[in-house]
Amino acid sequence: MVESGRQGKVSDTILKKLERAEARVQEFNDVSAEDTKAEQLQKLMNQKNSHYQNVDLDEVERTHIGWEVHPKALLKLLTDLHETYNLPPIYITENGAAVDDHLIDGVVDDEQRYRYYQNHLSMVDQAINKGVDIRGYFAWSLMDNFEWAEGYKMRFGIVYVDYETQKRTLKQSAIKFQEFLKARKQGLLA
Numbered sequence: 694m695v696e697s698g699r700q701g702k703v704s705d706t707i708l709k710k711l712e713r714a715e716a717r718v719q720e721f722n723d724v725s726a727e728d729t730k731a732e733q734l735q736k737l738m739n740q741k742n743s744h745y746q747n748v749d750l751d752e753v754e755r756t757h758i759g760w761e762v763h764p765k766a767l768l769k770l771l772t773d774l775h776e777t778y779n780l781p782p783i784y785i786t787e788n789g790a791a792v793d794d795h796l797i798d799g800v801v802d803d804e805q806r807y808r809y810y811q812n813h814l815s816m817v818d819q820a821i822n823k824g825v826d827i828r829g830y831f832a833w834s835l836m837d838n839f840e841w842a843e844g845y846k847m848r849f850g851i852v853y854v855d856y857e858t859q860k861r862t863l864k865q866s867a868i869k870f871q872e873f874l875k876a877r878k879q880g881l882l883a
Contacts, residue, residue, distance in 0.1 A: 784828055836851075
């Protein structure tokens with residue numbers, strides 16, 4: 694159990710590291726205030742003395758946050774782990790995509806997110822058919838929310854949140870997800 698005095702020291706240490714990282718971001722000429730925290734971090738990691746390197750692939754689909762979309766990697770991860778280890782039941786608790794969502798005439802057409810879920814759920818189904826004990830899949834996330842590194846810039850939810858009024862609107866991905874679950878419950882999916 695963490696004692697309150699110890700917890701303060703840990704928090705202070707983390708805050709000092711964050712302050713040093715912020716100072717490095719400000720010193721680095723290629724980083725702009727308009728960059729997301731993820732973009733700023735990537736630029737810092739790409740400096741000459743870094744152990745990391747960003748590899749740009751031209752013909753790769755990416756989410757709004759810049760993450761590569763590669764559903765087959767999920768299948769490979771799940772089946773490789775299953776073949777290597779005696780796994781307990783698996784629950785995929787956070788899987789989703791940031792999409793550049795816009796509410797237009799009461800509709801959010803987030804086609805990329807719907808395809809993302811459709812393709813990733815297909816890979817989960819294939820993994821189950823190969824013997825992986827997957828008991829749950831949770832979309833990230835139900836609603837647009839405050840992301841610790843990106844604030845309100847990135848939207849991951851299947852429900853659009855107007856941050857000014859707090860009004861919620863089902864995105865097309867939520868409607869498609871609902872249709873998928875109903876079809877699955879009725880046994881209409883192969």
